[in-house]
Amino acid sequence: MSFDTFRQDGLPTYYNPNQTPVTEDVLVVGFVFAFVIIAFSFFILIPGIKGWQRFFFFCRVTISLFIGASVTLSNFGQSWEISFISNVTTAYRAGRSGDMQADIGVNIGLRAVNITLKGVPEFQDGDSAAAGERVNYNERFHLGGSQGRTGFGRYAGRINRDFREAQYRGLPYPILWIAEYFVLDGEDIRWGRSYRLAGFYAALLIWLSFPLWLLTNILLTMGTLSEGFSMLLLTGGCMLGANIMYASIRYGSQLFIPFSAHHILYFSYGWSFYLCLVAGLVAVILAIGCHVLHIFFPGELEEFFGLKEEFNxxxxxxxxxxxxxxxxxxxxxxxxxxxxxxxxxxxxxxxxxxxxxxxxxxxxxxx
Incomplete structure (x- = not known):
């Protein structure tokens, strides 16, 4: 008799769908967790180091891991540009009359656009167009690949094909309304093209900064300080170049998406953009400062990097x-x-x- 539980008329067991919204970017959380583990592995060695070398070791590891984590997170982060509006009155989806209240957010990364729609309240009541439903969506439309042909066929761009798939799935109107701005590519409406090119070239420079960061650590560990500082300068220069490339190619400051007279999505730079900018400035300033110190105070700088041993x-x-x-x-x-x-x-x-x-x-x- 226990095998008949949740079964009707001899059919297999049926479980209701468990649809949960995306709350965090799993890839970004994974990278953060990986760098935290690396930092912890180095920090547990600090008690075994003597004197001022303990503080010097802590500074070297912290700065190096901060730059490496910034390179990785800015490359895969989805917040190069962000926009958010709350309590918007909007239509819900095809076949539903009336309006609903919702919060709408957009996060633009180097390779994709994330659109969030959350109902107010999340479980809609009987007066809403989404009555009896849970409104909490987070959809991603990819910008990667080539521009593709006009339309939505097999040779169209990736975001065009994602948009057509979203239409077939019957996603809510606010998500399709925002995604359509990045799909259109004609006349002077080419926001999707500009964001795709800006993300492509910015990602190339950030990818280049990652092996340069690895070379910096290797050269500084080997004791070749001048070459290591040069690689650190190139690392910061590539990260700053990614910011300049992204800000110059895309024309997102002209993009605004209206929902009503008082609810308009205006875009601004997000934490991924500023993280890349700060890490690039830190790398450039440290490289130039260390070059100057290496000229005037070589012994003290070698002691900071643990290259000068005490004589006994x-x-x-x-x-x-x-x-x-x-x-x-x-x-x-x-x-x-x-x-x-x-x-x-x-x-x-x-x-x-x-x-x-x-x-x-x-x-x-x-x-």
Whole structure:
């Protein structure tokens, strides 16, 4: 008898559809979570670092991960331009007479347009055009790919095909009304084309800044500071170039979508645009500042990046190879591993351990 639960007339079990709206961008949340894990993995090493190097290590990791996270989030973020209006009186969908109250929002990214429609209240009552329904939509229309042919056929652009699919699905009028502004491509109405080109070139520059950021970390870890600062300058320059390219190609400041005399969607830059701008400025300022410090204060800068180790003669004595040290003649100097120098004195018959602060091909500077 337990197998007959939720079954009627011997048919398979039927469950009601569980339609839930999209509340967060899963891809963006995943990237944030990934960088938080990386940061936590580095921060747990801080207690094992001595002295001021603990603070220096924290600064290096924080700044580097901030720039890397900004590159990734600005590339995949959906808020390069945003607009929002509340308590709009609008029609609902085909076959429904009357109006409804709703909040409408638009988020424009580099590759897609997100349109949000949420009823006020979310579960509509009997006086609304959406009576008895839950109004909470979040639809994405993709801008990627080529412009395509005019129309909605198989060779049309991606957003045209998404728009026709939305019409077949019977999405509410406010969503189709907004999406239509990005679909039209004729006369002087070419907002979709301008946003597609702006997002394409901005995304190229941001993608270029990602390997440059990786090279920056590799070069700074290897100790080649000048080359690392140059890569950091290029990273920030590409991010600022993405902002300039996006702001110059698209003409979104002219775009406004009216719903009534008092409810008009005006667009402004979102957090993705400003995150890319701030991270680019930080990278450029740090690169220029570090170049100047490397010229006037090279020793202090090497200490900040953990390239200058503290000298302890007692510790260096353990690095001396006994067999090599015994073969030393009186008043002779021999360079061993790790830039260690051993000198045997004629008077005391004892060996003294030194460390050369200069490069191997330079004159030896004794400490």
């Amino acid at each position: 003669q007692n510790d260096l004595e353990f690095h001396v190879r006994p067999r090599s040290a015994k073969t030393l003649k009186e008043n002779t100097v021999k360079r061993l591993d790790n830039n260690i120098i051993v000198k045997r004195s004629r008077r005391t018959r004892r060996m003294t351990v030194f460390r050369a602060t200069a490069r191997p091909h330079d004159k030896v500077a004794w400490e």
